Amino acid sequence: MNLDYMINIVPILLKASLKTLELTIFSVACGSILGIFAALIKLQKNKAVYFVGYLYTWIFRGTPLILQIFFIYYGLPSFGIELTALQGALIALSLNSGAYMAEIIRGGILSIDKGQFEASKALGFTYGQTMRRIILPQTFRVIIPSVGNEFITMLKDTALVSVIAMSELMRTAQTMYAAKFSIEPFVVASIIYLLLTSIFTTLFSSAEKKLANY
Numbered sequence: 001m002n003l004d005y006m007i008n009i010v011p012i013l014l015k016a017s018l019k020t021l022e023l024t025i026f027s028v029a030c031g032s033i034l035g036i037f038a039a040l041i042k043l044q045k046n047k048a049v050y051f052v053g054y055l056y057t058w059i060f061r062g063t064p065l066i067l068q069i070f071f072i073y074y075g076l077p078s079f080g081i082e083l084t085a086l087q088g089a090l091i092a093l094s095l096n097s098g099a100y101m102a103e104i105i106r107g108g109i110l111s112i113d114k115g116q117f118e119a120s121k122a123l124g125f126t127y128g129q130t131m132r133r134i135i136l137p138q139t140f141r142v143i144i145p146s147v148g149n150e151f152i153t154m155l156k157d158t159a160l161v162s163v164i165a166m167s168e169l170m171r172t173a174q175t176m177y178a179a180k181f182s183i184e185p186f187v188v189a190s191i192i193y194l195l196l197t198s199i200f201t202t203l204f205s206s207a208e209k210k211l212a213n214y
Helices: 003-042 047-062 065-079 085-111 114-122 127-164 169-180 184-213
Strands: none
Touching (some): 003 047, 003 127, 065 085, 114 127, 127 184
């Protein structure tokens, strides 16, 4: 293994890892917003409304992420919707993350004592006010560990967008490998992935402890 070559390619792969981080943060942020709406929909008593949320989570949790990426990037042009690799990657990752976040958030909401719903109703709060001011703030504290797991999973899953030539960490490593057929780029990429997952695992654990104390 060529140590000098590994050292030389570190800056290039670190730069590519920034794209990986961008994809992860954006997709989890959008997924969280989608997840809130999907979770609230799945908590509705109206069966037709509930089915919409159920169908969304069923499809995106029940099919491989790589298939979703292929369908959105290669399939949507058949319907006249042209997307760049970045757009296709962001949409696929966000929709996938949203489906998992929906179940995480729904579980968090269900863990809140029902007495708080009744108390807020007695105080004259609307359903929206109850969720926004009382339930969701407590839910986010409860679901921090699960959100951390989803973030770490998405950080690793961004490697799948390399199949649509999206230039992130994995794609850059593949390109370097194809140029020299040497394993060094994959070794450096794996180290960067390990560092990133370790850093964010520590950050989420710290946030969880602080919120637990609060």
